[in-house]
Amino acid sequence: MSNLIERYKLQNSEFVNYVQKLYNQREELKHANEQQRNIIRDLSETIDLRNKEIDDLQQTLANYQPPKETYVEEHYDRMDTVTLKKALNPYKPKIAIIIGHDALVQGAISPFLNKTEWEFYNAQAVNGIGAGNILFYRNRNGVSSAHDAIRAHPRQFDLVLEFHFNAFSNPQANGAEILMAEYLNKFERTLADHVLQEWCHTFGLRDRGLKFPAKGARGFKNVNGFTDAPTFLLEPFFGTNETDCDKIKNVNIVEWFVNEFAKRLIEQNNEKSNA
Numbered sequence: 173m174s175n176l177i178e179r180y181k182l183q184n185s186e187f188v189n190y191v192q193k194l195y196n197q198r199e200e201l202k203h204a205n206e207q208q209r210n211i212i213r214d215l216s217e218t219i220d221l222r223n224k225e226i227d228d229l230q231q232t233l234a235n236y237q238p239p240k241e242t243y244v245e246e247h248y249d250r251m252d253t254v255t256l257k258k259a260l261n262p263y264k265p266k267i268a269i270i271i272g273h274d275a276l277v278q279g280a281i282s283p284f285l286n287k288t289e290w291e292f293y294n295a296q297a298v299n300g301i302g303a304g305n306i307l308f309y310r311n312r313n314g315v316s317s318a319h320d321a322i323r324a325h326p327r328q329f330d331l332v333l334e335f336h337f338n339a340f341s342n343p344q345a346n347g348a349e350i351l352m353a354e355y356l357n358k359f360e361r362t363l364a365d366h367v368l369q370e371w372c373h374t375f376g377l378r379d380r381g382l383k384f385p386a387k388g389a390r391g392f393k394n395v396n397g398f399t400d401a402p403t404f405l406l407e408p409f410f411g412t413n414e415t416d417c418d419k420i421k422n423v424n425i426v427e428w429f430v431n432e433f434a435k436r437l438i439e440q441n442n443e444k445s446n447a
């Protein structure tokens with residue numbers, strides 16, 4: 173009997189232990205469950221945050237305006253090296269400018285401008301020549317001294333412009349003309365013709381046309397200097413005509429012609445490189 177009791181006691185205590193163990197396991201599982209719930213809560217918070225970041229990025233992307241530089245860089249990526257070089261270093265015409273006459277013998281006098289050719293253009297050239305262009309003066313050896321200096325200069329000029337104004341005993345004589353050498357080609361003649369037309373149109377002057385002085389005639393030496401670049405001798409008005417002088421008295425003629433020739437050279441250069 174006592175054996176039986178002992179056996180029940182033992183069984184009972186084993187059962188109690190077993191229940192205790194189950195209870196402990198349940199507590200452990202509860203705890204683990206709690207931990208997993210915390211982890212899941214943290215993870216879903218993180219996912220919410222990430223989703224919000226993605227929304228923000230999408231919004232930023234939708235509102236994004238690429239800066240101009242970025243576009244240019246991307247555009248350059250698709251260019252070949254020659255085009256890229258041109259785009260980075262655009263063609264800029266280089267013009268040699270000669271002021272007519274010299275300080276000792278100053279050329280014609282305009283009674284309406286109260287200036288000699290030398291005085292008139294020398295004052296304008298101070299402000300009107302622009303970067304890349306170079307001013308050349310004659311010395312006492314005449315225009316060939318300026319041509320020598322241009323030929324000796326390391327810069328390759330696109331054009332030579334020499335500035336004068338016309339003068340005549342008859343004060344009615346008026347208008348503008350450009351002198352050049354016979355050997356200039358069609359392209360160079362057309363360039364000068366268009367500039368002259370624009371000048372006359374802009375300031376209401378008479379277009380006297382292009383002149384090609386014969387050997388020994390006035391202006392022949394000036395435009396036959398063989399400076400590599402085509403030479404144009406500009407006579408944009410008559411200093412002896414009051415109306416002409418009135419029309420141009422507030423114009424920087426050096427600047428106007430340098431800009432006009434340069435603009436057209438750039439246009440022609442662009443047309444050539446796009447062809």
Ligand SMILES: [Zn+2]
Pocket residue numbers: 272273279280289336337
């Ligand atoms: Zn002159």
